[in-house]
Amino acid sequence: CSRSSWITHSRSCLGPPQVWEARPSPGKGIGVYASRAIEPGDIILSEPAMIQLTPPEIRDGVAYPLSDIHTLLRSSFDGLSPEDKGAVMSLHAHMTSVDNANDTLMAIIRSNAYITGNSLGLFPKGARINHSCRPNTSQYWDSQLGRRVVYANRRIEEGEEIFATYIPLLHSHEARQRRLDQYGFKCTCDACALERDARHASDQRRQDLQKAFAAFESQLTLSVPKSAIGKRKALKNAKASAQLVEQLEEEGLADYYVKAYHVAAIAHARIEDWKPATLWANKGFETSLLADPKARSTGARELQALTNHLIIKWNDQLWEEANRKG
Numbered sequence: 162c163s164r165s166s167w168i169t170h171s172r173s174c175l176g177p178p179q180v181w182e183a184r185p186s187p188g189k190g191i192g193v194y195a196s197r198a199i200e201p202g203d204i205i206l207s208e209p210a211m212i213q214l215t216p217p218e219i220r221d222g223v224a225y226p227l228s229d230i231h232t233l234l235r236s237s238f239d240g241l242s243p244e245d246k247g248a249v250m251s252l253h254a255h256m257t258s259v260d261n262a263n264d265t266l267m268a269i270i271r272s273n274a275y276i277t278g279n280s281l282g283l284f285p286k287g288a289r290i291n292h293s294c295r296p297n298t299s300q301y302w303d304s305q306l307g308r309r310v311v312y313a314n315r316r317i318e319e320g321e322e323i324f325a326t327y328i329p330l331l332h333s334h335e336a337r338q339r340r341l342d343q344y345g346f347k348c349t350c351d352a353c354a355l356e357r358d359a360r361h362a363s364d365q366r367r368q369d370l371q372k373a374f375a376a377f378e379s380q381l382t383l384s385v386p387k388s389a390i391g392k393r394k395a396l397k398n399a400k401a402s403a404q405l406v407e408q409l410e411e412e413g414l415a416d417y418y419v420k421a422y423h424v425a426a427i428a429h430a431r432i433e434d435w436k437p438a439t440l441w442a443n444k445g446f447e448t449s450l451l452a453d454p455k456a457r458s459t460g461a462r463e464l465q466a467l468t469n470h471l472i473i474k475w476n477d478q479l480w481e482e483a484n485r486k487g
């Protein structure tokens with residue numbers, strides 16, 4: 162399954178050729194690299210969890226006891242084949258002060274597991290992907306297939322390292338580094354390695370984006386303001402929403418694009434500027450399909466319905482304009 166072209170691929174092989182290889186990444190242990198150019202939206206890895214821990218929901222604010230998580234983890238590990246046990250134990254373990262020196266398994270989970278829905282999953286292949294604060298992949302949990310899917314969120318060149326993010330990204334370099342300390346490394350990704358002024362600008366943009374999303378949260382309604390003040394505010398918001406998209410794209414934070422396109426669509430609908438509103442909604446819908454190709458999620462369906470609604474509004478506007486011109 163290692164041929165680079167699907168056309169020249171063996172007929173007996175059931176899957177597409179593997180587009181990545183794991184090998185040493187200077188200063189980062191093992192990393193995952195593109196073994197050929199990968200286009201935006203292409204799936205890089207689709208993997209079931211080798212270990213999946215689903216603690217019962219937290220009730221009355223009382224957290225699930227850590228000792229019970231250890232028991233769950235131990236019994237899940239004990240049920241694996243010797244080969245799978247070897248794959249788990251070969252993963253990177255960053256021991257922190259809270260880890261029991263004898264409990265490498267817990268440190269492996271802490272260093273490698275991803276949240277999938279309401280569980281914590283260990284995916285040995287994807288676990289080799291290193292972190293970047295400007296990652297070139299995004300991921301989603303396909304609950305129907307029971308697989309975590311990693312896909313390219315931009316074009317990745319052959320030989321380029323593949324990166325994911327381990328943390329939320331709309332924070333300053335310092336705040337991100339504090340979160341990454343639990344993994345035991347100092348981040349030197351593109352965003353963190355910028356020289357002082359550029360890094361300061363990037364930090365500012367990320368913090369502004371965080372604030373802008375929070376401010377827009379209460380404005381995600383299609384109702385058109387009636388008062389002059391309301392209209393002025395809506396116009397200001399529409400301009401701010403276009404800026405929000407621009408800043409996100411400049412920062413290269415693909416995980417937040419759908420949310421930003423949604424905000425821009427609503428903000429333009431509130432000033433009855435139907436053409437950009439429709440185009441933003443459609444862009445949001447198309448981008449959401451990368452993580453949800455069958456539009457099964459509520460978010461994707463909402464964006465599809467919003468696009469349809471806005472197309473009608475835009476069409477009505479075009480008719481009215483044509484009628485007025487006679």
Ligand SMILES: C[S@@+](CC[C@H](N)C(=O)[O-])C[C@H]1O[C@@H](n2cnc3c(N)ncnc32)[C@H](O)[C@@H]1O
Pocket residue numbers: 188189190191192252253255272273288289290291292293344345346347348349350
């Ligand atoms: C999920 S593992 C990633 C695969 C790991 N490099 C390996 O060798 O198996 C997480 C660990 O990789 C290393 N790592 C990940 N991203 C890194 C980065 N950007 N810079 C340095 N080390 C990194 C850290 O040791 C971290 O605890």
